[in-house]
Amino acid sequence: MSLQDCAEALRAHDPDRFGICLLAPAGARPKLMTLYALNLELARAPLASAEPLIAEMRLQWWIERLEDIGAGKPQAHELLTPLAEAWGPRAAAFAVLAEARRRDAAREPLDGPDAVAAYVRDTAVPLTVFAAEALAGTAGGFAPPDPRGVFSKRRNTGAARVIAAQAEGVGLAHWLAALPALQGLGLGLWDPSAEALGRIADQAGARLAEAKAQRRHMPRRLAPALFPGAGIRAVLQAAPRGIEALAGVAPSEFRRRLALGGFALTQRWWR
Incomplete structure (x- = not known):
């Protein structure tokens, strides 16, 4: 997922935040777009399966990848790669956003x-x-x-x-x-x-x-x-x-x- 892909995902599923990205200074857009695109993925992750254990495993995968970014491990992923480029090790802090979604997995x-x-x-x-x-x-x-x-x-x-x-x-x-x-x-x-x-x-x-x-x-x-x-x-x-x-x-x-x-x-x- 390039920045353009992030933008298209936001345009389709989070139009208010897409608009904010367009209004933001150019230097802040990569961080905002990747952050908001990540938020979309984390909101979807626990809903991807009706089985709570599988849904929670999806969230855990995101948490571990964010921790990998914090440890400096290279990412080959359509969203994680631009996220790591925009935020660097700071992206590891976004694990709190995934942790907060764990209760959603239980439905x-x-x-x-x-x-x-x-x-x-x-x-x-x-x-x-x-x-x-x-x-x-x-x-x-x-x-x-x-x-x-x-x-x-x-x-x-x-x-x-x-x-x-x-x-x-x-x-x-x-x-x-x-x-x-x-x-x-x-x-x-x-x-x-x-x-x-x-x-x-x-x-x-x-x-x-x-x-x-x-x-x-x-x-x-x-x-x-x-x-x-x-x-x-x-x-x-x-x-x-x-x-x-x-x-x-x-x-x-x-x-x-x-x-x-x-x-x-x-x-x-x-x-």
Whole structure:
């Protein structure tokens, strides 16, 4: 998978992040494209088999290859080769993204809003932090994530707090938007009641508001990592009405492009 292949995969399956890659500085694009393409593969890996053991073995394969990159071992793989070229040994830290997907291999629903928030903190938040690192480049003012836990007190700068809050809020909203499909895969909620969905939406709104209130701490060059895409507001408004309401709020392609165009002009990532 060349960078062009990564771009085509993102265009087809993750159009919001594809758009962000196009808006990012040229020097950051290889890192962003390979990171987001890896995220796609890791999300698919546990769903490739209905047998939990086989699904987990697929994730373990990715973890071991990422560790190999960290050890300097050459890669002959369509995605891992450009990933290693873009990130070097730092790519080993992405194993945290694969580890977070292990529970998906079991195809077990989440046990309530707190479990959903924990899942998002383990998946969407570190992905966003790594994207911010790609955008930061060699510039100062932003501490890269700790691969053992993404954030530590020593590294928890003002920008990192904003990123964590925005990423969790956006991640919760995206999880809600995907819930009708996730429920059919066994990855939704044991109790997908309107009350539970409303609590998740409330938490998402609170985290987005927190990020907005602290936006002055966010360097402008990192803003693309926080772009929420289109339709966040509609998702959060629909969630308290139940899963059926969520099924009808997917934004149109026009709305997606309009949101991306607005961000390109204003760099306004907050809700």
